[in-house]
Amino acid sequence: MPSDEESKKPPRRDFLGLAVGGTAAALAVAVVYPLERFVQPPSRPSSGPTTIGKVEDFALGTAKTVLVDEHPILVIRTADGEFRAFSALCSHLQCIVGYSPERNRIECPCHQGVYSIDGQNLSGPPPRPLDEYAVSINEGAVIVSVAG
Amino acid sequence: MKASWLADRIGWRQISEQLAEHRVPRRGYVFYLGGITLYLFLVQVATGILLMLYYQPDPQAAFASVQRIAGGDVPYGHLVRNVHAWSSDLFVLALLTHLFLVLVRRTFRAPHELSWISGILSLVLGVGLAFTGAVLPWSENAYADAMVGSGLARNVPLVGGWLMRFMRGGPDIGAGTLGHAFGFHVAALPAALTMLIALHLFLLSRKPAAQPEANVPSIPLYPDFLVRQGVAFTGLTVVIMTLGTFVERPLGVVADPAAPPIGARPPWYFLPFHQIIRAAPKELLGVDGARFIASAVCLLGLVALALPFIDQRGSKITAWLAWGLLLILLLLSASALT
Numbered sequence: 001m002p003s004d005e006e007s008k009k010p011p012r013r014d015f016l017g018l019a020v021g022g023t024a025a026a027l028a029v030a031v032v033y034p035l036e037r038f039v040q041p042p043s044r045p046s047s048g049p050t051t052i053g054k055v056e057d058f059a060l061g062t063a064k065t066v067l068v069d070e071h072p073i074l075v076i077r078t079a080d081g082e083f084r085a086f087s088a089l090c091s092h093l094q095c096i097v098g099y100s101p102e103r104n105r106i107e108c109p110c111h112q113g114v115y116s117i118d119g120q121n122l123s124g125p126p127p128r129p130l131d132e133y134a135v136s137i138n139e140g141a142v143i144v145s146v147a148g
Numbered sequence: 149m150k151a152s153w154l155a156d157r158i159g160w161r162q163i164s165e166q167l168a169e170h171r172v173p174r175r176g177y178v179f180y181l182g183g184i185t186l187y188l189f190l191v192q193v194a195t196g197i198l199l200m201l202y203y204q205p206d207p208q209a210a211f212a213s214v215q216r217i218a219g220g221d222v223p224y225g226h227l228v229r230n231v232h233a234w235s236s237d238l239f240v241l242a243l244l245t246h247l248f249l250v251l252v253r254r255t256f257r258a259p260h261e262l263s264w265i266s267g268i269l270s271l272v273l274g275v276g277l278a279f280t281g282a283v284l285p286w287s288e289n290a291y292a293d294a295m296v297g298s299g300l301a302r303n304v305p306l307v308g309g310w311l312m313r314f315m316r317g318g319p320d321i322g323a324g325t326l327g328h329a330f331g332f333h334v335a336a337l338p339a340a341l342t343m344l345i346a347l348h349l350f351l352l353s354r355k356p357a358a359q360p361e362a363n364v365p366s367i368p369l370y371p372d373f374l375v376r377q378g379v380a381f382t383g384l385t386v387v388i389m390t391l392g393t394f395v396e397r398p399l400g401v402v403a404d405p406a407a408p409p410i411g412a413r414p415p416w417y418f419l420p421f422h423q424i425i426r427a428a429p430k431e432l433l434g435v436d437g438a439r440f441i442a443s444a445v446c447l448l449g450l451v452a453l454a455l456p457f458i459d460q461r462g463s464k465i466t467a468w469l470a471w472g473l474l475l476i477l478l479l480l481s482a483s484a485l486t
Contacts, residue, residue, distance in 0.1 A: 039328075040310070041318040065406035070322035072405055088406075093299030093425065093438055095292065098408035109410045110296055111426045125437055127430045 044069065049145045055137060058083070063099030068146050072096055073133065074106065075144065076117055085144045086119045087131040097130070106130065167370035170353075174365040176373070178253065181246040183377045184384060186345060188239040191388065192277075193338060195232035203284065205330035207323050210286035211402040218399055230392035236278055238388070240417050243274050251455075251470040254462030259355045261456035266348040268452050273341045275417065280333035282415055286326060291403035292412035294321050294329070300425070303442035321405065420480035421445070 052066045058077040065074050065088050072088035076099055086106070090097050095110035105122070106115040113124035120129045134145040155161065172179050202222055204213040217225035247267055250256055256264035283294045294316070302312040317324025367373055400411070414422045424441055432440040451458065459466045 040314060041316075041324050041328075044319060067405055070318070070320040070405070072320075089295075090299075093296045094302070095295050095299065096405070096408045098410075107408070109408045110292060110412070111422075125425065125428060125430060127436050127438070 047146055049136070049143045051141045051143050053142050054140050055142060056140075058142065061101065063101075065096070065098070066144075068144065071146065073144055073146070074099060074130075075135070075142070076106075078117065083135040083137070083142060084117065084119070085133040085135045087133070089131075090126055091121065091128040091130060092124070092126040164370050167374070168368045170369035171366040172369055172373050174367050178246060178249045178255070179373065180377060180380055181242055181249060184380060185239060185242040185246050187381050187384060188235045188242055189341065189345070191235040192232060192239060195228050195235065196334060196338075198228050199232055200334060205284070205326050207286055207326055207403075210284065210326060211399075214285045214287075214399060218397075227389075227392050230395070230397050231388055232281075233397040234388055234391045234395070236281055237416070238384075240274060240278050243271050244417070247271060248470060248474065252467040254459075254464075254467055256456045257460060257462035258456065260351075263348060263351045263355070264456050265453055266344050266351065268449070270341060270344045270348065272449070273337055273344060277333060277337045277341065278415065278417070280329040280337065283325065283329040284333060285399060286403045287400040288403055288407075288409050289400050289412045291321065291405065292409035293414065294325050295409075296414070298325075300421075300438065300442055303436070303439040304446055305439075305443050308442070416481070419484040420477045423480040423484035426484070 047069045050068045052068070052073070052075060053064075058064060058075065060077060060081060061079040063074055063076040065072050067073070074086045074088040074097060076084045076086075078084065086097075088096050088098075090108040090110065090113050092108065092111055092113050095108050095113075097106050097108045097113070097115065099105075099117070100107050104117060106117060106119065107113070108115075108124065108126065111125050113126040114122045115126065115130055116122055118129075119132050121127070136143045136145070199217060202213055202217050202225065204210055214229070216222060218229045220226060222228075250264065250267065279293065279297055283290045298312045298315040298321070301315055302308045304311055313319065315325070315328065316322075317326075317328035421441070425438065428437040428441055430437050435443070455466070
């Protein structure tokens with residue numbers, strides 16, 4: 001007959017089950033965490049101010065989409081010569097937007113979103129204006145500050 | 149060497165006797181569809197391995213490599229690519245139909261909960277396979293799919309940002325996206341799907357779905373059912389080869405990350421969601437429209453997973469809801485095409 005103290009101890013099988021389960025869980029965490037970190041791409045430092053061309057590359061009343069570190073940026077030169085730069089990713093589902101010179105507005109072809117040339121969302125599903133970036137001119141070079 | 153020698157070595161007699169002990173309903177369309185889905189998956193694996201011999205997962209080279217395959221540079225490349233593309237579409241269609249039939253026949257209920265869950269997870273992986281495969285040609289359509297797919301994923305509650313970066317292989321669509329899509333399309337997803345299918349078949353062998361009741365005419369699994377299934381595979385092969393030979397799968401134009409994807413259109417199985425996204429207001433119940441839709445889709449997925457526990461008896465209401473859902477999805481698809 002086992003004593004009272006012995007009967008209170010968990011049976012050996014329970015202990016083994018707990019030990020095996022605990023080891024398996026620890027191993028799973030040890031494998032899954034680095035795996036998750038590995039498949040997640042490392043973050044990229046901001047590219048900062050980037051020269052995207054010369055002033056004469058942009059005709060008055062036109063727009064051009066340029067890539068800065070794979071990020072598409074819509075650069076508009078208005079009829080009065082002002083430069084505006086926006087993220088070319090629609091604020092709805094990140095489809096690439098384009099400038100329509102006929103209607104003088106920015107349009108997203110995926111879900112018919114419409115923005116003004118100031119980047120303000122006018123109609124369609126976009127919930128927010130386009131992200132805007134600072135543009136500066138230095139010795140004829142057009143510089144976009146993506147971080148800004 | 150006689151066939152009986154091989155049969156003796158692999159113990160075919162015992163195998164066939166064991167198979168003959170199992171019985172399936174004479175009109176067991178769900179079983180046939182399950183087999184057809186598996187067959188289409190195997191066709192994709194076989195043609196996918198062939199395509200890998202020439203495909204280059206690099207944004208500068210991907211489109212040209214697919215053009216080489218489809219354009220005649222690679223002998224029968226056109227046929228292999230078309231068969232891969234058609235079997236992919238038919239695979240998603242067969243998977244959806246298979247699940248739909250299980251739903252309306254209410255055979256998801258106990259003791260088949262795990263079979264149902266493995267089926268739903270297979271659908272998720274199957275759609276993941278189709279999505280990553282659609283990205284690989286790096287065409288205008290592929291680029292738009294990657295953009296919108298990851299953009300919608302960004303709106304998934306709690307893990308949206310993580311999921312978007314994961315799908316893009318970085319903050320933006322580019323080389324990382326193609327690398328991730330390629331790795332998951334050719335290795336991770338097929339491996340995971342193979343394991344799920346194996347689990348699904350194992351569960352079915354332990355708890356045969358829709359065990360023929362006394363008043364339902366049934367046939368032995370072998371030879372009757374498997375021979376009929378073989379006939380179905382043969383017919384399906386003829387259909388796929390005919391489609392692959394005579395019905396084009398246009399590649400479109402190369403992706404231009406600086407140009408709006410004006411001619412892009414989502415795959416047919418995403419058309420209902422495309423239409424909802426296009427028509428939804430900016431805000432729904434005070435929540436961003438896209439976030440609301442992504443949350444609703446996730447909730448629907450969770451309800452589907454938990455269905456055998458929510459509807460333990462397999463009520464007829466579930467079947468009617470399934471028919472209603474199908475009708476809505478078809479109407480949305482039709483309106484997306486107009």
